[in-house]
Amino acid sequence: MREIFNYFKSIFFALKSLWTGMKVTGAYFFKPWKIVTQQYPENRKKLKMYERTKGELVMPHNDKNEHQCTACGICQINCPNGTIEVKSVTVETADGKKKKALNKYIYNLGMCTFCGLCVKTCPSDAIVFSNKFEHAVFNKEKLVKTLNKEGSTLKKGAE
Amino acid sequence: MAEEIIIPEADNQEISINMGPQHPSTHGVLRLVLSLKGEMVQKVEPHCGYIHRGIEKMTESMTYQQIIHLTDRLDYLSAHMNNAAVCLAVEKALDIEVPERVKVIRTIMDELARIASHQLWWCSFGMDLGGLTCFFYGLRDREKILDIFEETTGSRLIQSFYCPGGLMADLNPNFQKKVKDFIVYFRKILPEYDELLSGNIIMMERAKGIGKMSKEDAISYGMTGPSGRGSGFSCDVRKHHPYHAYDKVKFNEVLRTEGDTYSRYMVRIDEMRESMNIIEQLIDNIPAGDFAVKMKPIIKLPEGEYYQRVEAARGEFGVYIISKGEKNPYRMKFRSPNFCNLSALDTLTRGHKIADLVAIGGSLDYVIPDIDR
Known part of the structure; x- marks a missing residue:
């Protein structure tokens, strides 16, 4: 009996841990303004490097x-x-x-x-x-x- | 009529296969020759030298200022710390006391580099275990540190910012504000790392109890840094032999006793928090003063032997200089942490599956140019 209980408990915790991770990715899916990707070749005209950048x-x-x-x-x-x-x-x-x-x-x-x-x-x-x-x-x-x-x-x- | 296929003694046969040098999970050009019985790893034989550049020999024909640009090409993720080791060795030999400002800035830079390195390790460790999401999240936050580096030092990865006697340039005026912003931001974001990977059931199943290393073995293999501290080996150079301004700040040495892949993982996650504590204590009181001591254009070390060790992101990095009183070192030896950590790979993986070898290798976090030099 105890073994069966532990078995279902482990499944529950496994699903919960997967859900916790999916929540983070899901939150970013619905908040696209939080994404920080630079569109490099397109933003070349606006791209400003730091003054000390060693080019x-x-x-x-x-x-x-x-x-x-x-x-x-x-x-x-x-x-x-x-x-x-x-x-x-x-x-x-x-x-x-x-x-x-x-x-x-x-x-x-x-x-x-x-x-x-x-x-x-x-x-x-x-x-x-x-x-x-x-x-x-x-x-x-x-x-x-x-x-x-x-x-x-x-x-x-x-x- | 189906013919019966008989493979002679297939169960007991040892097969040896190559993993690498071109394999994504070896993090570079490392070649591992595996002896397999079925899927079980019997023996791992690392073959080094695919990215050997002879840096130790090259240093013998360079002045001490020029050596700096080679040492950040050893372990490129802890470039600041490697440079610091050479600078501290030269300063120790010449008996120079650098200004307080230099010490504090070097400490902050080292800790920022440590956070950036652990972030990249977190990315690649997640990817080794099959979680591609981690890679994007880790690199997003690492970008902020690289921006701070670029604004002050001029480069993002290989900075060459330290020089014997101080720093190459003074801090950028925006530096303090940016670092403070980053600490606030990263304290908020670090729990996300735990949610994504640390508590994940797939990651725990693959990391807990895998690749156990006892404290005795860790000491005899010379495993240092987070890999050694995951086995309970107290080996933090910052704590035991303070350099820079580490004797003035309060921080804990992160220790875990389990010695498995998961404990090595957690040590690194906790180290990021400790690094943020160190930066927070220093960032508001950077003393005013010069950013470098005036040095002679040609540095000649007095005859003798000098050793200096620092805590790089992966463990203890040592520089050993033999000088004959000339402007070039007679011999220079680097004690690289990754080489010693790699030597423990055979013991760690024996009896595990190939998939576990990838996880264990990821938890050791080796950088191949540091192994081959």
Whole structure:
């Protein structure tokens, strides 16, 4: 007798526990405004990333096409993966001194692990991370980018 | 005339089959060679190395600042804690005292990462047992923590936020408000987890009494973290060897003595509550001050050997550095919790069914990149 009672008791508790779980899912079924799914490709225009999001490395230029990179190469030394290559040329300034200037700042996005050491160690704040995160391209050569723009020069007073 | 099909000695034959490396319930590229008698598991032989990247060797050619970005690729779900271990070891070697602000922020970040990790574990554990609903509910709440991380650190999963001597950046102004909102939200939502899975009859039948591990065995296998504490092994590094600001907060070490899959499950659920307690005590009184100590651009550790352990989400994570006084470590060894927990899988599953192996594996919560390094 006791065994039969326990048998039905266990069935009752099993059904009750299943009902408890179904109640949670059922509650969300009738409250669709509580669902938080982002419709990603459709909401691209409204999508706003956080300010610090590490999307890709960029070199900001002002409206006179000037950057702040002095080609010191500290970012290149600090990068753990050899992502950055700073190619510099020696130029002669007006008063006859020889100085290093930036020729090409090559950044390989495919090798970057977004550790942020280059931005942190840069003494002249020449590079920052932008929020652009859609990196898909058709071949990997396109991931190697030149960050300084064509014909850009060093900003005056940034030496 | 139906012919009688006779399979010679089929009942007594041991069959060995492969589970993985491409199998969803092994949570990564883990290959298990099972010896089966019928459906009963006789022996489990884990074969590691499918995602071996040689991180320990790679660290030997890197400076201490650069090592940080590799350690969060070990156990990617407890990236903050792994980074903390390296930072604390370097700070211990150089005898640097970091500001109070750094300690408190590191504690909060570690606990947030622990909650996020346990949430993802809850998702995948539910899915291992066949409950797909858990996956959506867990990830919905984890998203909120990842948003908090993204706003302050810039990344969601692999943050690289700590550096020897402090933090990479200061907190975002919204950080405190967002964390407080999250705690209020998650306290309301956590009972939902219990309703959905903890009290579910199917889950209880599949977890209770499955994969028993005695305290003695847990200690001899070196099972740490929630898996070890489910067997009654008091092994919380935060409690026994406090680092960061853990000596200033009050929290309980969650212990359960049954040692089965269900107790390992409940330890993790209760740990989420404890983590919220820790965050609540600290979030309102983050001391003002610098977010980092000024360090030399090239850190050279004095000659010697240094060891630092922290409590990662899956157990005790240790970093062992041998320095010859150069800017790179001579040798760096990681004591990863998952490797030791995996070694207990054979004992846990012996005599159970294959379906129980999936449940036990889910309750151990291994992350494969941490095992293979």
